[in-house]
Amino acid sequence: MKRDLKNSVKSYVESKQLNEEQLDSLVNMVNAQKEIEPKQSRPMLRVAAVMASILIAAGLLWNVGFKQQPEVSILIAEEVVHNHLKMKPLEVSSHSLQDMRTYFNKLDFALRGSSLITSGDLQLLGGRYCSIQGVTAAQLRLQDRETGELETLYEAPYDNDLFQELPDLQKGQTPKRHYINGIGVDIWVDKGILFARTFSDDT
Amino acid sequence: MTLDRDTLNNLYRYCFALSGNESDAYDLLQSGVEKFLRVKTDSISNKIAFIKKIIRNHYIDEYRKQSRANVEQFDEAVTYVDMDTQPMEQIIASQLQVESVWQELSSGEREILYFWAVEGYSTSELAEFLQMPRGTLLSKIHRLRIRLEEKFEDTYREDVV
Structure with a gap:
């Protein structure tokens, strides 16, 4: 039926809506945030909190000369764990690394395996575009064949200036390991590519 | 403002307009809501406009760097014709x-x-x-x-x- 553009755009866009599962997921996210928000504090407590904040800020300023920037590998680990826990939908599903290479054709590097990842233990499930510290990266999802646990593997071009010095397998170094919110992350460089892989350490 | 179901659906439609498809729209909305929830919004009067800004900025950041955003580069040199909608x-x-x-x-x-x-x-x-x-x-x-x-x-x- 022909009608004016405005009404057609309106009815087309308004025909789009979230399905129940998506809505439930988002509402749960909102409700979970509400639960962790602190309760309104009483006025005196507020004053005390402000004064404490001023003292802390003064202390931080006093020590600013001695303060070190957080290690980049920790920032990487935090970002990787944050995205790992979100488990966003995959953009491409395949068990083949070659399929991944075909899909990730907008990266500035070629996806590759690393000697630390043995394909016998892990099965590739798929991937999506992502970023680490603002650098476009491939986020791959792997599954442990034995335990069924899902792991996230990031690959990004290694930039020494941005990522600072990280262990390089070709120099015989071992990965840097961090634990964020109970999730382990190994970070290393292999053949010019930065790898960051989550793992669950139940031992 | 609470992010109730109607509001989420409205925001989803905005995400659909930006991304052009439903799958990316959901992804975009999810990220936008996450960012919104991390921000203290007590002093912000128009929270709907604020969350739309968050979504828009996130879209531009994420999708442009993946070369997927079809954001038109406007040629400022072109003489514009003053026309309304x-x-x-x-x-x-x-x-x-x-x-x-x-x-x-x-x-x-x-x-x-x-x-x-x-x-x-x-x-x-x-x-x-x-x-x-x-x-x-x-x-x-x-x-x-x-x-x-x-x-x-x-x-x-x-x-x-």
Whole structure:
């Protein structure tokens, strides 16, 4: 039926809506945030909190000369764990690394395996575009064949200036390991590519 | 403002206008809501506009760097024609025609259509939201109108053939 553009755009866009599962997921996210928000504090407590904040800020300023920037590998680990826990939908599903290479054709590097990842233990499930510290990266999802646990593997071009010095397998170094919110992350460089892989350490 | 189901659906439609497809729209909305929840919004009066800004900035950051954003690079050197949205009101198109060209439009063009048709924004309101000079926006609208007319002419011909 022909009608004016405005009404057609309106009815087309308004025909789009979230399905129940998506809505439930988002509402749960909102409700979970509400639960962790602190309760309104009483006025005196507020004053005390402000004064404490001023003292802390003064202390931080006093020590600013001695303060070190957080290690980049920790920032990487935090970002990787944050995205790992979100488990966003995959953009491409395949068990083949070659399929991944075909899909990730907008990266500035070629996806590759690393000697630390043995394909016998892990099965590739798929991937999506992502970023680490603002650098476009491939986020791959792997599954442990034995335990069924899902792991996230990031690959990004290694930039020494941005990522600072990280262990390089070709120099015989071992990965840097961090634990964020109970999730382990190994970070290393292999053949010019930065790898960051989550793992669950139940031992 | 609470992010209830109606609000989430409205925001989803904005995400759909930006991203052009439903799968990316959900992804975008999820990220936008996450960011919104991390921000203290007590002093912000228009929270809907604020979360839309968050979504828009996130879209530009994430999708442009992945070279997937079809954000039109506006040529500032082009002399703009001072036109309002009125000529757009005169375009006749079915919902099917809109659907058929939706993904061919840039995210910027879809965004203009969304605010004009769904939210009922005036050009001044939209220019303020997009933080764009009104003249630049009017020029974009003018070019969008020409593009849409050409596209609908094509689809009309295809319908007839």
